[in-house]
Amino acid sequence: MRIAVDAMGGDRAPAQIIIGAVQAVQKYPCEIVLVGDEEKIRPILSDAAGEKILPITVRHAREVIEMGEHPADAVRSKKDSSIVVATTLVRDGECDAVLSAGSTGASVAAAQLILKRIHGIGRPAIATPIPTPNGTTLLLDSGANVDSKPEHLVQTALMGSLYAEHVLKIANPSVALLNIGEEETKGDELTRETHRLLKDLKAINFAGNAEGRDIPRGRFDVVICDGFVGNVVLKFGEGLALTIMELLTEELTANGGAKLLGREIMDSIFHNMSKRLDVSENGGAPLLGVNGCCVISHGASDAKAICSAIGITCDYVSGNVFEHIKAAL
Secondary structure: OEEEEEOOOOOOOOHHHHHHHHHHHOOOOOEEEEEEOHHHHHHHHHHHHOOOOOOEEEEEOOEOOOOOOOHHHHHHHOOOEHHHHHHHHHHOOOOOEEEEOOOHHHHHHHHHHHHOEOOOOOOOEEOEEEEEOOEEEEEEOOOOOOOOOHHHHHHHHHHHHHHHHHOOOOOOOEEEEEOOOOOOOOOOHHHHHHHHHHHOOOOOEEEEEEOOOHHHHOOOOEEEOOHHHHHHHHHHHHHHHHHHHHHHHHHHHHOOHHHHHOHHHHHHHHHHHHHHHOHHHHOEEEEEOEOOEEEEEOOOOOHHHHHHHHHHHHHHHHHOHHHHHHHHO
């Protein structure tokens, strides 16, 4: 499979994006098309690849959509921007998927304007995997749309269930609606009406309402909400995980925990915990609901996160999720 990678998108672009792509083609069954300023890409690619002949090509794009620009306006006006050119490669069949760590808004806008939404989908949704003690909980929408109607959340539930089944390989995944309580009567008008519709939807395994604490505990396979709430939950979880690790380190250091446990044991515990909580281990979140595979990475992604995101993109393409969504609709 061929993946178009926006080499200019992200806080650490283009170097970390290119290095991650070099790592990925040696790990996953894919070819990479790096899209962006060729003069900047070529020297970094040459240094990263060394003497190896790798399945990586470069497609020049002279413009970049910056984080502060209005996404839709920038996509329309900057036709030669890296994210627009990369997304166009998917539309035209030259690539099977597009990956970007740049502006999330620009990635979503480019996907909707160029790839178009799947017929019957009112709003696409970003599906973010959250590490839990039981494996993974898929949270969506985590930022594509801040305003949703009940029918949009029903479509999100269907798409999340299909992604969990065909990519995460979870049989009959449980789907829950994020709310302020487990009772059907809890929540605002949006969540109450969505709950009523989901109860009647036979295509998914609807398990009722989920509360915020249920997400990191892994009580459900898929948790749905509107993009405003989902993005707040996601950013809060990232900050909390980092804070817990910092506090734990301080306490063990201050109270002689390293001596009590032994340096080797403590280092092993911290290594394992950091790996399970590290966002770079799940470096990409698919945008579900558009006619093509689009994966969005964290803006701060390093090479490791980009490599991981390319692996997730390969799984997304192999799972053929958007064809399953079309069929289910």
